[in-house]
Amino acid sequence: MSFFEEKNPEMDRYLENHASSEPEILKKLRRETFQKTTQPHMISGYQQGRLLTIISQMMRPENVLEIGTFTGYATLCLAEGLSKNGKIITLDINEDLAYLPQKYFEESEYAGRIHFKLQDAKEFLRETDEVFDLVFIDADKENYVEYFKLIKPRTRSGSVIMFDNVLWYGKVLEEDPKQKSTRIIKELNDLISKDEDFENLILPLRDGVNFLRRK
Template structure:
C-alpha cells in the first residue's frame, strides 16, 4: 500500500540505497517458491531496517517473525562483530530455506533460528536486547511487547511492522475484525506506556520505532 503518490514513492526508492545482490536472489526465490511472497519486507523497507540497525550497532537483536529471512539479513547488517541475532518463526517448512540464505551471508554464524511459539521461546532467551523487530501474528503484538520490554537494554529500540494495517486503523472498526482491533490496541499501548517513547513512520504498511527509556 502506498501512503504517498506512487511516482513520488518510486523516486524515494530510486534515490535510496540499492538492494544487495544476495537479497535480490532471496526475493526472486521467495516469489518463485514460497506462498504469500509479499509478506517479505521488500527492498525499500529492508534498507530502512538496515540503516536503523547500523545506527544502533546492536550486540543482540531479536526478531519475532522470520518468514524467508529477508528482514533478518537486513537487520544483521548492523550487528557488532561479536553480536547475535535470534529469530523466531513457527513455520517449520521455511526453516531450511532461511538457513540456506543465512549461510550464504557473512552473518550466518551469528544468526540463531528458533522454531516454535514465540510466546514460549522468548522467556527462555537468556540475554538482553538492543534491537527487537516484531513482525508476526498481529493479535499477539501486545503479548510480545509485554514479554520483551524487560529484556530490552535502556535505550533499546523496538521496531513494529504493519502498524497502519492497510489503512484500516482509521476506518470504522468492524466488531468481527480481530486483527485490526489488535493493531489498534497495540498502537495505543505504545503511545501510552511510560516505559517507551514512540514515533510512527508511514513507511509501506507502517513501521513504529519505540525507544525504551
C-alpha cells in the same frame, strides 16, 4: 504491497530509485521469495529493508531479536549493522518454508551469527533471560499486545523495538473494527503511546512501523 503503495506506486518507485542499493544476496533472496512462496508480499520491502539496515548500523547492536523470519530478508538487513560480537535470534514456526531462510543465512557472511529457531515467540520470551538491544516484530498480528508485554522486560534503556504493519492497510482508522487483528493493532498503538518508559513514532513506511526507544 502496502496501503500507501497502492495509492501512489509512482512515488514508491521514486523512493526506491533514490535509496541505497541492496546487497546482491538480498536481490537473489527477493527473486526466489517471489518465485517459490505463495505470499511473497510478506517479505520486508526494499525501502523497509534499507531502514532496518541503517538503524542497525547506527546502533551496532550486540543482541537482536526478530519475531517472524519468513524468508530471512529482514534478518539479513538487520545483520548488516551487528557489532563485532553481535548476534541475531530470529523466530518462526513455518517448518515448510524454513529451508529458504536457512539456505541464505548459510550463504551469507553472517552465517555463524544468525540463530534461526523454529519456536513459538511467546514460549521463547517466557523462557529467555536475554536482554535485547534491537527487536523487530513482523508476525502473528493477533499477539502483538502480548509480544509487547513480554518483550518490555527484555529491554533496557536505549533498546529499540519496531512493530511492522501497524497501520494495517488503513484499517486502524476504523472506529469500531470487526476484524480482531485490527482491534489488536489499535490496542497496541494506544498502549505504546501511553507507556511512559518509551518514546515512539509511527513511521508511514509501507504499512506503518511503530518505532520505539526505551528511555
